[in-house]
Amino acid sequence: MTGDLPRFIPHTADDVREMLAAIGVADLDALFACVPDKLRLGRALDLPRAASEQEVVRELAELAARNANAESHPWFLGAGVYAHYVPAAVHALASRAEFYTAYTPYQPEISQGTLQTIFEWQTMVCALTGLDVSNASLYDGASAAAEAVLLALRATRRSRVVVAHGLHPHYGDVLRSYLRALGTRLEWLPRGADGRSAPVAPALDDETACVVVQSPSFLGPVQDLRAAAEAAHARGALLVVVVTEPLSLGLLRAPGELGADVVCGEAQSFGVPMSFGGPALGFLATRERFLRQLPGRLAGETVDARGRRGFVLTLATREQHIRREKATSNICTNQGLCLLYATIYLALLGRVGLRKLARINYAKAEYLKRRVRETRGLSLPLAAPGFHELVVGVPDSGAAALERALDAGIVGGLDLAGHEPELGPALLVCTTELATRASIDRLVDRLADRP
């Protein structure tokens, strides 16, 4: 070790000497006698030398400064990760080290803070989805969708999956990755004329384990979940509903009440920083009868030796550390800290605030729609109503329109050329509560190429 001791390691030279003596070895090298010489590295790692705290801050701040972000630009890019206002209390509370420097609550007597929070999160997810049981989170919306499909395959013992049009393309990619080894047949439905998926009923057969429907869809439209549920149930299949913008559930009926058997997706919108899409917050809820098929951790209520209410991780016999290769999933760590963010966020917004906020997001998108309709050169190729995100047809190309917006300092949305080329030149544009009327007006002008 040259120079100063790393500040994260307390050992002084005296400590090391005395500890080595207590162990009965001559030097630090002797501690590694079990590593055969020929397997040792025998040189220093070729990495940049250690930097002081202020140097590290300068370096990383310089990297951060080269990333556009929703605080530096008016932001209309969503597509599964959403820019929302996060109240200061969320960060302040989630920054308590008692939460973030703890681990999985294996020892419930000294983990009640984490456990009660999980229990509260599970309760909120049930309320939002209209289902009976929620787990304690999964990695992200995409892996949650994959886990939901795996659940349906186990529960029905069938091997075919029908995916309605409008599943986030990256979720589709993750689904393919997860299912490749299992030989599951995936069928992808086309888009209907109004932007919703083509009806699912004709695609179903008696080998279909589930129908996967994202609503609002990747392109924005709210899908007909009741029709999908009826069609799925008529063939003994489950309906898996994927939600990438859970704020929409402040406005839309709980999918469980419309017949969904599993509701899963991404809850980053609930107070979790966008952070280039991760860490995110996958959620998954289902009906009571599929409880034993749930992947991931679960917190449950119980009592202690003195009869006092408390919470524990429960039904662990589903999990890899007990069941090993027979587990419902291989997941171990989840997204506990993100779950904390979301639970605090939802507690602050509450019963009324979440619905109001959802309505604000909806009203902003309706305003954008109106402005697009009024503007020569722009169009609304999809007629079906949505929540806060919509497809806007532009006069030349999506790339050129985004470039014009960026010239005005605006991140204008997602170019759909790579995703839905048959829509013609078009963008996917999202308006959250952060979008001001003035910024929407400015965006519309730039997309239409008006000065």
Add this chain to the structure above:
Amino acid sequence: MTEERNDGEAPESVANATRGLAWEEPLLFERSRPGRTGYSLPDLDVPDADPAAALPADWLRDDLPGLPELSEVEVVRHFTRLSTWNAAVDLGLYPLGSCTMKYNPKVNEALSRLPGFAAAHPLQPPALAQGFLELCWRLERALAEISGMDRVTLQPAAGAQGELAGIMMIRAYHEHRSEKRSIVLVPDSAHGTNPASAALNDYRVVAIPSGQDGILHPDAVAAAMTPEVAALMITNPNTLGLFETHIAEICEIVHAGGGLVYGDGANLNALLGIARPGDLGIDVMHFNLHKTFSTPHGGGGPGAGPVGVKNVLAPYLPVPAVRKREGSEGAGFTLDYEFPRSIGRLHANFGNVGMFVRAWAYLRSLGPDGLRRCAEMAVLNANYLLARLRGEWHVPIDRPVMHECVLSDHGLKATGVTTLDVAKRLIDYGYHPPTVYFPLIVHGALMIEPTESEPREGLDQFVAALSAIAAEARSDPDRVRTAPHRTRHGRLDETRAARRPVLRWQPERSDS
């Protein structure tokens, strides 16, 4: 309660904590009062719009009674009180074996919150994300150097997803060579995620027994090696804290049989700057940024599980990959999706990016010498604990260890005190218990990983607490068997929770 306090008091001379006020706090939903709110919304600057004008009434929500109604101050008090019920690394020793609960530097948290990281979007064009892409590129290269692997993907969201990615790549490799292999070998000391990840890839898992000395022997691997074997998954150092001395020969046996070797990187902390998995014969491995590279464990996650591979598996890496542009392409970094043999995506975006920022800050803070110092002090701490505990505690496999040591409750048999009781009694002394009943091959295991973060006197105090508990087990076993006594909650009834699952709050039930 007076009686209980006296009964449960830990001797002050060795305790790491004493009694304080334990705050009471109901569930959010029980605190709720109609009309309260903790959020202020701006006035609508566009015309209001009624969704019922566009969407069927049946599709709309009219209320959300499951969410609470609370003011900001109530929410703040609620979660602040809840936080006081947790043990945490910032409060003291948290020696969970194989979890590497090291200190999480504060500057890493501050840097991850810079808007250029925290408020940035995964789909913004690469030209607007050059700092992020450069950070990924640098972190990938640093992890490759540390591990001796050729290429690294940062995408897997946790170690278990890294295992899944690694086994997917192994499967794709064999398929590309038109080989049908159906078995993955996993030592009996492995983490449960290993067999679960193999099974998710439709592999049959065959367990390999560890030797009497706690490590894997070449003959056991050779005996299991058939043309059906796709891979061996191995953790080195293993979950007994032992270096797999025969690793090179074992890898040769697997390779000679046409298989590949997966390295579970959970215990990489012990090897930093000492030895590299890639040099030992490992073909693919995951890193746990939340273990080895100090990103916080977050009450159960997020982790981050980057995967390193040898060139032979590089064609199968997930997409997208970060690429540095060269020559006529211009300067800067870009995203590359052109991998026809890729296993595809595992994450909706790039993985747990916030953890990349923290891990990179950590690597910059330590440098090569500091990283090696981590391994040395972690191994020093584990061996020091073993040396001090050996006399009083049963050590099932008593050999020099790396980053962790494993005790058992064997010596307490006559007292009726078990590993679980010892763990719960440690709580009274102010410690988070070690990992218990794992690895499965040790009956009544206590798996202790102190990490490099703990000073010597902290270890001495922990040894004194364990010593006091061993004495209590003989003099007053009931006190140990009914622990913890000093916590807000006594021992919780896990059987009841599983038998009658109550997994959410419901108003009607609470009224009864």
